[in-house]
Structures are given as C-alpha cells and as structure tokens.
Amino acid sequence: MPLSDSLERLVALVLDVAKAHRRILIRKQDRGLLCFRHKNVLYQCTTLNFGARVSSFYWARAAGLLVRLIHRLLRVRHSAKIYVDDLLCLLDSASAPVWASHVVVLLLLIKVPLSWHKCAFSQRVVWIGWEIDLTIFTVRLDPQKFRRLCDLLRQALSSRRCSTHLLERLTGKLLWLSSLFRTFRPSLAPLYRDQHSFSPTMTALDPQRWTDFRSKLSPDLRLLHHVGLAALPLGSHILRIGQSYVSSLAELPLVPADSRRIWIQSAAPHTGICILSEESCLVLRLWLDLAASGTACRSLFRPPRIECQAFADACATSTTAGLGGFARLPNGSQLFFRNTFSLAELQGLFPWLPSQASVQSYISSWELLAQCALVHLLHLLLGPGHRPVHCIFRCDNAAAESSSWKGLSMASGLCSVLRSFFLLQQRCRVSVHIDHVPGLVNDVADALSRSNDPEKLGFRQQEEVHIDWLSFCDWPQLNLFPGPAPFVLHSAVAAANAEGAAEVAAEAEDGRSLRFRQVDVFQEARAALGVETAAGNQLLQEAAMPLQSAWILRRRPAVGSIWEQVAQARAEQELDEAQLPSNSSCNDAGELRLRARCRISAAEV
Known part of the structure; x- marks a missing residue:
C-alpha cells in the first residue's frame, strides 16, 4: 500500500477460487479418514471437504504457492495477498490492464477454477466483505x-x-x-x-443413588461418567445441591441428609443455549x-514510521512489582521511568487483582502496563500536537507481545491492561508494534525496573518521568451510554449564553451597559462550571466574548454531541421567549432567567 504522499493511482484486481478446499486431492491410502455415512450408505471423499481441520492447512500451502507465482510474474510495483480463496492485487492504473490479464492467464494455464461472477477489476471493489475505494484510499463494511x-x-x-x-x-x-x-x-x-456459560437446570436425584453419583464427579464437580439421567449428561457442571452452592467435591456430604429426593442444579454443555x-x-x-x-x-493510509529506541520491562515477586523503561529519539533526547508497587497499591489500581493473589502470576499484565508507559513517554518526547506516527517497541515477554498482536486475551488482568494500551495509542496518536527481544538485550529496562541508579545507566535525573498510573486504569472504563456529565462544560456555557441573551432583551430598559452584562455572564458561567480546569478556563473565556446581539447566538454552528445540541436548542428557545415587552419588570426578567436555567438543566439530565 503506498504512503499518503504517493502520486500513484491504483486499480484493484479481485479473483475468487471456486470451491478452493475441493481442489486438494487425497491420497488413496488416506481417503478412509474422511468417510461419512448418509442414509446407511458410506461415502468416501476423494478431495478435501469444508470443515475438516486439514483442509485449511493444505489449502493455505497451495494459496501461498499461487501468491508466490504471481509475485514472480509481475515485474512492476504491486501488492498481492490472499485470504483463504479470495485474491487481491493492487496495480498501477497505467499498466494494470496488461498485468491483470497476465495474472488471469497464469491461473487459467495452471487450471485454477475461478468464480467469474465474483471477480472484479476496478478502483472500487468488494473484497472479503470490505468495500475498498482506491480513489480516496478508504475501506468500509459492505x-x-x-x-x-x-x-x-x-x-x-x-x-x-x-x-x-x-x-x-x-x-x-x-x-x-x-x-x-x-x-x-x-x-x-x-x-x-x-x-460457555450454559443455562442451569434442576434435576431430582433419588437418595439411594447419591453414593454412585458422588463417585462419578471430578474434584471440580464435573460429571465424568453417565449416571443414567438425561438431564445430567456427561460433562455437566454441578452448581448447587439443594439450597447450598458448591464449588468442590469436598463440600458434598458422603451420605444424603434425609430420605427425600435431592434437587441438583447443573449446567450442561452442548445444550445450545447460553x-x-x-x-x-x-x-x-x-x-x-x-x-x-x-x-x-x-x-487505508498508515501513519509514517519513526525510528526510536523504546524498551520496557517488569519484574515481580509474590507481593511487589517493579516497572521500568526508556524511550530515546535519534536526536539524543530521551526519557525514562521506574516504579515499584506493593500488592495493596496494585489492588487499588486494578480491582480485578484478587486480594490473596501472587503478583508474580500476573507478570504479563505488568509487562504490558510498562508498554503503556512507553507510549506516554514517546508522546511527551514528540511534543503536543504531533502528527500520528507508527513505531516499534521492544519487550521480552511473549504473552504481552502476542496479546498486543491479537488484540484479545481471555485473562481478565491482561485484557483490562490491553484496553488501556489501545486507548492510550488512540489518544496519543501513536501506533505501536511490539517486537520480541531476548532478556539479555533488554538489560537497561530490566535494571530500571529493579530501581537501579539511573545515572549508572546513562540517564540524568531530570529525564525521569513520574507517571500517573491511575489515568491508565481509568481510561478502559468506557461509558457505553454516556450521560450529560462529559458535556457539562459546553452545556454550562450554552446556559450562560442563553441567560446573557435573555438579559439583553429583558433588561434593555434598565440601561445596563454591555460591559457589566459580560461580567455577569462570565461569573455565572464560572459558577455553573464549578471548578476551574485548563479546558474550563478556555470555555469561560469564550463565554466572556462580547455577544453583540441574539442574532450572533442564533447563527452559531451546531455543536457535535447530542447533549450539546439539546442544550443549544433549549437556549435558542429561551431567546424567543426572552422578547419581553418594554414595560416588563425586573421580576419578570429574573423569573425568565430562572426558567431558562431549569429547562436547560432538565435537558442535560
């Protein structure tokens, strides 16, 4: 794929191999392994079928051969890739018709059957469900x-x-x-x-069969043998006996408590319902x-890659964890971090960490957390407002490295830190690929994680960064259905603007000057915001800008979020109601301001 400053105009060639897995022949002595029976007739497959484990393996080898042949055939700059049986080639538009014909003729010569109705040759194509537009280099879902x-x-x-x-x-x-x-x-x-969270069912068991039933359970209460009940199939997980929840075989009594039937709650696999x-x-x-x-x-444009040295490491015992790392640019500027956490501090940062857990058993999570710190360091080195970049970080932990590639982990701790890692990249406009290095190469970061003297490692004291680790833990807590809280700043300014416009109309007879009205709007906006932050101060300055007339507010472009639009619409509605007669009293104006504030607050809630 060309970079964003490329002048090439590309055309895509999409080809689809018809019934790809069926194109792989099976040796006669191995065909007995892929037999199936239908209506008491035994059928034998002469080719690989869809769904068999070996089908994707052998077809992937054949598909790789096809791509290598295409690379050898095309003598110009190009891109060729295949996903299962869908081939995509990117060619320069000037010579694309010639080379696309060469590719098609090659596949016909080696007798590769094609699904012609799925083939395409254009700047806008659909490939494996993605709608690719090479005129503006975008991709979207079909x-x-x-x-x-x-x-x-x-x-x-x-x-x-x-x-x-x-x-x-x-x-x-x-x-x-x-x-x-x-x-x-x-x-x-x-x-x-x-x-795997199957729907639990209740089953009644005769007390005389209790001993036999108990002997067929594993220590974690999995049914190892059939007990003669359809509601308790093999592999069922016992959840409750009577009114008591159980988690191990030791919690089950050796004999039933009485002669009444025993109710057992279990979760059976393969029920089809979760x-x-x-x-x-x-x-x-x-x-x-x-x-x-x-x-x-x-x-489709990727951010440009920058060269940097970025290493991080983590060490842990049963009760403590140490993190350290550094980032260095080619111009010699560098930053480093080092931190040591106790078990109590880690539990305060990460609620998913069990109280009696060993910190060492979560070492992959701490390794990935150190990579989050590297993203922060690089963001500081590049400065505010830097363009999106791509870089390579180094790590010596295979679990942290592989989870960052896949973007997914079933371990609760690693998955939580993984959310922080991706969100941090998005916020800092830094795209990261983690590369594996041996532990011997990662010696400087390892020494920082063990709180060694940074001056002996080539760092100065002023290059150390004290990281707010709590911010990493807060970011992954996504609010899927946000309320008005994130937009309170904009809503407060909209309320202040509406109230200021109402004052212009209602108090014009009082002869109050525009200067004093601006001061009132500024003070009311400050009270509505409650606290002063960097973003709040900027918005307050915008609120204090002269409002020449209500027309200015009505011509202001709509803001982005739905809550801001609601607040703005309410404010403009109050402008219409603010056109009081000239003989209106100050009490009417005050009542109008109170009503405007209440309506806008209700819109935010």
Whole structure:
C-alpha cells in the first residue's frame, strides 16, 4: 500500500477460487479418514471437504504457492495477498490492464477454477466483505453485510437467553469487524466467556443413588461418567445441591441428609443455549451503537514510521512489582521511568487483582502496563500536537507481545491492561508494534525496573518521568451510554449564553451597559462550571466574548454531541421567549432567567 504522499493511482484486481478446499486431492491410502455415512450408505471423499481441520492447512500451502507465482510474474510495483480463496492485487492504473490479464492467464494455464461472477477489476471493489475505494484510499463494511450484522446484534439483544450458535456467529463477525475498530477488540472477551456459560437446570436425584453419583464427579464437580439421567449428561457442571452452592467435591456430604429426593442444579454443555451476562449485553449495545453511528469508514493510509529506541520491562515477586523503561529519539533526547508497587497499591489500581493473589502470576499484565508507559513517554518526547506516527517497541515477554498482536486475551488482568494500551495509542496518536527481544538485550529496562541508579545507566535525573498510573486504569472504563456529565462544560456555557441573551432583551430598559452584562455572564458561567480546569478556563473565556446581539447566538454552528445540541436548542428557545415587552419588570426578567436555567438543566439530565 503506498504512503499518503504517493502520486500513484491504483486499480484493484479481485479473483475468487471456486470451491478452493475441493481442489486438494487425497491420497488413496488416506481417503478412509474422511468417510461419512448418509442414509446407511458410506461415502468416501476423494478431495478435501469444508470443515475438516486439514483442509485449511493444505489449502493455505497451495494459496501461498499461487501468491508466490504471481509475485514472480509481475515485474512492476504491486501488492498481492490472499485470504483463504479470495485474491487481491493492487496495480498501477497505467499498466494494470496488461498485468491483470497476465495474472488471469497464469491461473487459467495452471487450471485454477475461478468464480467469474465474483471477480472484479476496478478502483472500487468488494473484497472479503470490505468495500475498498482506491480513489480516496478508504475501506468500509459492505452495506449488505452491514445490515446483516445489525440484524444479528438486535436478535441477540432481544433476550438474555441466546443460542450458542448465534453468539458464536456474532462473535466471529465482530472479531472480523474489529480489524477496523481495533481499539474495541478487547471488549469481545465477555462474548467468548459467555459461549460457555450454559443455562442451569434442576434435576431430582433419588437418595439411594447419591453414593454412585458422588463417585462419578471430578474434584471440580464435573460429571465424568453417565449416571443414567438425561438431564445430567456427561460433562455437566454441578452448581448447587439443594439450597447450598458448591464449588468442590469436598463440600458434598458422603451420605444424603434425609430420605427425600435431592434437587441438583447443573449446567450442561452442548445444550445450545447460553445466558448473556450484563457485560456482554453492554458490549453488544456498544457495537450496535457503533454500527448505527455511520463511522464504519476508515482510511487505508498508515501513519509514517519513526525510528526510536523504546524498551520496557517488569519484574515481580509474590507481593511487589517493579516497572521500568526508556524511550530515546535519534536526536539524543530521551526519557525514562521506574516504579515499584506493593500488592495493596496494585489492588487499588486494578480491582480485578484478587486480594490473596501472587503478583508474580500476573507478570504479563505488568509487562504490558510498562508498554503503556512507553507510549506516554514517546508522546511527551514528540511534543503536543504531533502528527500520528507508527513505531516499534521492544519487550521480552511473549504473552504481552502476542496479546498486543491479537488484540484479545481471555485473562481478565491482561485484557483490562490491553484496553488501556489501545486507548492510550488512540489518544496519543501513536501506533505501536511490539517486537520480541531476548532478556539479555533488554538489560537497561530490566535494571530500571529493579530501581537501579539511573545515572549508572546513562540517564540524568531530570529525564525521569513520574507517571500517573491511575489515568491508565481509568481510561478502559468506557461509558457505553454516556450521560450529560462529559458535556457539562459546553452545556454550562450554552446556559450562560442563553441567560446573557435573555438579559439583553429583558433588561434593555434598565440601561445596563454591555460591559457589566459580560461580567455577569462570565461569573455565572464560572459558577455553573464549578471548578476551574485548563479546558474550563478556555470555555469561560469564550463565554466572556462580547455577544453583540441574539442574532450572533442564533447563527452559531451546531455543536457535535447530542447533549450539546439539546442544550443549544433549549437556549435558542429561551431567546424567543426572552422578547419581553418594554414595560416588563425586573421580576419578570429574573423569573425568565430562572426558567431558562431549569429547562436547560432538565435537558442535560
């Protein structure tokens, strides 16, 4: 893919291999491994079929051969990639027709069957569900697949009881879509977890069969053998005996308490029904809102890569964890960090950390947290307002490295830090690829994590950065349905502007000067905001700008969020009501200001 400053005009060639897995022949002595029976007739496959584990393996080798042949054939700058059986080639528009013909003729010569109705040659093509536009270098979800995805999301949200097949299908589609919205990929972890949260059932057991039933349970209460009850199939997980919840075999009595039948609550696998957790419902609503927001278009341009040295490491014992690392630019400017945390401090930062846990067992989470600190250091080195960049960080922990590549982890701790890692990249406009290095190469970061003297490692004291780790922990707590709190600054300014405009109309007879009215608006806006922050001060200055007339407020462009638009609409409505007669009293003006404030506050709530 060319960079953003490239002058090339590209054309895409899309080819589809017809029934790809069926093109791989099976040796005669191995065909017995892929037999199936239908209506008492035994069938033998002579080619690989769809769904077999070996099919994707052997076809991937054949597909790789096709791509290598195309690379050898094309003697000009190009791009060729294949996903399963869908081939995509990017060619320069000046010579694209010639070279596209060469590729098609090559595939015909080696007798590769093509699905001609799926082939395309244009600047706007659809490839594996993505609508790619090479005229403006954007990619978006195919509208047809987009509608089907929204329908699946609404179907899953219609009830907490969801079929396992539907949840698996929906999770796969969201995993595919998250390649566009990579920041939200860690949010898919609850969906994977709920695929195994089966609906519990109640079963009555004869007390005389209790001893036999207890002997067939594993220590974690999994049924290892059949007990002769259809409601308790093999692999069932026992949750409750009578009124008591149980978690281990030791909690079950050796003999029943009385002669009455025993009620057992169990969760059986392969029932086809799972229960969606509250967290999964929130995630599904998040993706549905994201799909309905119209932001399914992304740029194909990658941020330019910058050269830097960025290493981080972590060390841990059962009760403490140490983090350290540094970032250095080619011009010699550098920053470093080092921190040591106790178990109590880590539990304050991360609620998911158990109280009796060993800190050492979560070392991959601390390694990834150190990578978050590197993003912050590089952001400080590049300065405020820097352009988006891409860089390579170094790490010696394979789990942290692989989770950053996949964007997903089923470990609760690592998944939580992974959200912070992606959100931090988004905020700092820094795209990161973590590369693995041996521990011997990562010796400087390792020494910083153990709080060694930085001067002996080539750093100066003024280059140390004290990081606010709590900010990393707060960012992943996404508010999927935000209220008016994030927009209180803009709403307060809108309220102050509306009240100021009302004063212009209602108190014109009093002869109050514009200067004193501006001071009143400024003070009321300050009181509405409550606290002074950097952003608040800027908004207060905007609120104190001269309001020449109500016409200025009415011509002001609409702000972005729905809450701000509601507040602005309410403010403009109050302007219409603010046109009082010339004989109106000051009490009427005060009552009008109170009513305007109450209505705008109600709109924010």
